[in-house]
Amino acid sequence: MSEPESHLTETQTSRLKEEKWWTPVDPVDWSENSPQSIALTACTLGLAIGGGLCAAVLQGWQSTGGTFGLYVAIVAMYHMLEYLSVALYNPGYLEIDSFMFNPDVGNGYITAMGVSLAEFWLEWWCGMFTGSNTRLVYLCKLVGLTMAVVGQVMRTLAMVTAKTSFNHYVATRKEKSHRLITHGIYAWERHPSYVGFFVWSVGLQTMLLNPISCVLFAAVLAYFFKRRVQREERFLLRFFGREYEQYQRQVSSLIAFI
16 A cells, blocks of 8 residues: 555655656666567567568568568568577577677678668669569569578578577687587588578578679678688687588588689
């Protein structure tokens, strides 16, 4: 029970008058890594996935609106899975950046996605594919969708298989939890998370029928991942020595051919 109003101090009485029925008991913490911020971000991604899939089903995924809806759902699912992998296997590193909205310092990912969407809507506005071979357009979209799904499966399997040994950033020192993972998907590809992201990204541009972005994404990601792999493998050789040298000889990587 609350105290009689006569027993309340002047400050408490003033506060009661200012508060409304919707005022939270405790102020909501909207700081960057607060549970509320993360919950709101996850909720927004969930709405994007649901809304995108609904648009794809209702309008037909081959239509412009349906393709865009499918694109939104796939991208939102990617960010959700990135966060979930950290939450399940590396909770000590969990933060709002685990959604990987801006994985690089230079905002390259955000810029690239913006450019690809600009190309997609510019093509629609100009009617570039109006009257084009319907079967060929459908085939390109289907190939792109398949690539995006395969790429996402590869990346997710890589994170699930590596568990605590997976990190979104290149590890420069060996932690106690670090293990050299050579089973599962790592038994036939040394860097499945990188290859998966590459296939996912190029596949999305193919699905959107973005010829310019498709070429740019492939070229930029090939350059980025080749440099990243070279740097990462220097540390892996330092961490695991001959064990990793043997693994390099036994298992190749598609990154070498990009």
